[in-house]
Amino acid sequence: MAERTQQQARSGETRIWRFDIILCEGFVLTEFSALVEVLRIANRVLAQPPFVWTLRSAAGGQVGCRAGLRADTEPMPKRTDADFAFFLGNSDPDHPGLADARAISSYTSRGTKVYLLAEAAARYIRDQGGGGGRLTTHWENSTLLRERLGLSDASHALASEDGQLVTCAGMNATLDVVLALVGRLTSAAAQVAVSDILLHERVRDLGSLQPFAGVRPTVTGDRDLDHCIRVMQDNIEEPVPISDLVAQLDISTRSLERKFRSYLGTTPNGFYREMRLSRANNLLLNTSMSVREIGFACGFPNGFSTLYRQVFGITPLTLRKRRRPSSATGSKNEGAAE
Template sequence: MEKQANTTLDTAKDVVTFDVVLSENFVMMELSGIVDVLRIANRVLSFEKFKWKFCSEDGGRVTSSIGAYVETEVIAENPRPDHVVFIGSADPFYMSLDVEKFAARYRHGGALVILLAEAASRYISSNQDNAILHTTHWENRALLEEEQGIYGIRSSLAVTQDQVITSAGMGATADIALALLGRYVSSAKLMIVSKIILHDRIRAFDTLQPEILATLNTDARILNKAVKIMQENIEEPVTMTDLAKSIGRTPRWLERNFKSLTGCSPGRYYRELRLSHAHNLLLNTNMSIQEVALACGYQSGFSVAYRQSFGQTPHQVRRAQIDKM
């Protein structure tokens, strides 16, 4: 049974506990996004309202993707924190811990389970029938679609389903931490913490992962529709004429307004979007270079376009990946 959030005043001395579960090669930004928010909240409250400990499957030293490390405890057999945050590996090839197994262990103890980015992806992979009820970082979502054929994953920053929050992680981690904080501190104190970390607004969970422009401007909303169409048609690119027609505008309007608001033409943006997807697939999947090219809408000319964008050929990037293994 899920523990109910304590909504008492800032002066309540009830301690709120967190286990932070780390995988080898974890993302430091996500660790900081959770722990620093809690640390600053304690400072603002002038007492230790929030406590946390670092855990891993085997305990001991766990190293981040930037080389910094954290000493951890072994995950308890019957853990009882109020919350547990799983931070996955920055390397999708790394055989990380069984997120489904350990999330179930924490849920049994009543904890609210928060899964960030790669950890959320592993959970979704183990719960494919319920993929539409969860989210993960857009790069991870693309990999799940390409490698496992899992579609329908949400594009929002975070989704709450029963005792589990799946999320995009990365920069959105601070939004999630602040949202959790809001269950235990007043709005005034929450605003102070937010301002200290220079977070000008706390994004709601249903906020979509960033598109080209976060604005209420009508033209920008129309252009975001164009970007969404681009994102949904990576493998079979649409022409700029068809794209303009899809958003109810002329090709000239699309070209002029897109460049005015983004600094580049829609054609160039579309090309870079496809090549960025190709780069992600080259680094994080075992797909052949030909398969990557086709998945990104290139029947020919892929190597030349890729080299112009990234300064290396796809073969050079793939060889470098092999040499790391």
């Protein structure tokens, strides 16, 4: 894997991130959709699609969910080249196919980051004899673990990271988990672009508590930063100068820059530009607007093609010809992503 990454870096290729999505009979469709759709849409908005995925199960073949959908899967690999493995939850927490310890060990021993969702996480916690406060699962599973086995120390966070293993609440929190991963692997602006397309108003911090038992906990975040990003999102065509943004927020430019560095690993100007370029990619691939019209629509009245080539190493017109009508990179099983 490291050798492949070095070769890509030398040749200027986009880093390809490989996902194995592990299903067992009765898998949760909400989690499946959240995972695949985030990756698919991220491929759509980025100039060079970075994500590929393979659906897998213990024996391969068709696997069904309780909603009636069936998916074609490949058998678990003997030697994986996946960067990430997602074990989906199941409406039956006692299903024998959930979170097989040998499969998890096979992935982690080769450096693959493993995500266990909902019941898959609960099975792991049960097998470990408890979470020690560092593992999490859906609150319903926590209740079952407490009532049936006396295990009551699982975290109630949306997700908990423990080395190569990430345990997650699953269900709709899967969106937050995968969006956070997309932001880490690509850019914060790409994360926001995907979130906007999904109409997912806010990517929750993974340390946020689950809104269980009718109680909505305080959500971790920075209000000034949230406000700033909303203003940027509302002003794509006519970008607001950073000086006006800090005036609206009543903070200093240095303070805003510190927030962007701390939370998003970039600058306000860099984030704003990436957000507008992500919008431009979406328009390039999904509308008949001319390159010039797209430049204007995304706040680049002059020099759009030149800037685009400097950032992505390809002109907007070349990207459009290369990616249309062909679709984004996606699953071997799913076929075309668009």
